[in-house]
Amino acid sequence: MTTPRKRVLLAKPRGYCAGVDRAVQTVERALETYGAPIYVRKQIVHNKHVVSELEKRGAIFVEENEEVPEGATVIFSAHGVAPVVYEEAKERNLRAIDATCPLVTKVHHEARRFAADDYDILLIGHEGHEEVIGTSGEAPEHIQLVDGPDGVDKVTVRDPSKVVWLSQTTLSVDETLETVARLKQKLPLLQSPPSDDICYATQNRQQVVKQIAPECDVVIVVGSRNSSNSVRLVEVAVDAGARAGYLVDFANEIQDEWLVGATTVGLSSGASVPEDLVTDVLHHLAARGFGEVEEILAAEERLVFSLPQELKRDMKAAAAQG
DSSP: OOOOOOEEEEEESOSOOHHHHHHHHHHHHHHHHHOSOEEEESOSSSOHHHHHHHHHTTEEEESSGGGSOTTOEEEEOTTOOOHHHHHHHHHTTOEEEEOOOHHHHHHHHHHHHHHHTTOEEEEESOTTOHHHHHHHTTSTTTEEEEOSGGGGGGOOOSOTTSEEEEEOTTSOHHHHHHHHHHHHHHOTTOBOOSSOOSOHHHHHHHHHHHHHGGGOSEEEEEOOTTOHHHHHHHHHHHHTTOSEEEEESSGGGOOGGGGTTOSEEEEEEOTTOOHHHHHHHHHHHHTTTOOEEEEEEOOOOOOOOOOOHHHHHHHHHHHHHO
């Protein structure tokens, strides 16, 4: 009797998106340009390993601006902040560098624009997520949160002909579409954002996981529990037909019983996960007989975001002096 071959279906794209890459580079370049310590408000991206590596290099992560010494440098995370956070930074004379992902900034612009036109804005997202807090802070009197399809019943608007939906950028595409469909049943004149708010990277990572999941006994997603897009990938995998899905920060968290009886393991990683953590998982799986790896490509990603203007200016000045 032949032993069934064991294989890994490796999702691509996976890992770092352009916004995360920019945010992490922002902290690294700031440390080089200004020297340690550099303060970062909230986790720069939602990944334990990335935060820990940056801490070793001299980044200090804080919850609020008031924890940053007056006159120091503070970086705002990729998830975006409300306008009040900029005001607080000014009051403390902080050098603020904004590492907000440009795709989140786009949603902030939309929120301000629709609020200026006196629309009710229905923000689809998860309560308490930093991105939702930041976007809501752009127009708190106009924005109400809709946390998934079940939140639709609670929605009330002033004028059903002046209402628009926006969304957190890292949601499940399918769940968001379901929420919008429910909202449109309730509010037939509901308007959509000028372009899709869910980011290209979130959509691409979900798409390839959907492709591989039906063939997989187990899908392992590398990512942290507070990473919305990583958590969604596990849900998408199971919804798309994987027998089981698990989220791990590191390879040593994989339990051998997950692999019992499995012949095909799917592997992906959230948008804030460096590739070396995925490599560690591949080595871990290979040591357990899953040595055959097939990469499944769903989309090519070539988008790159430039560093924040204020940092680029200071890097240029430092280079000129150096």
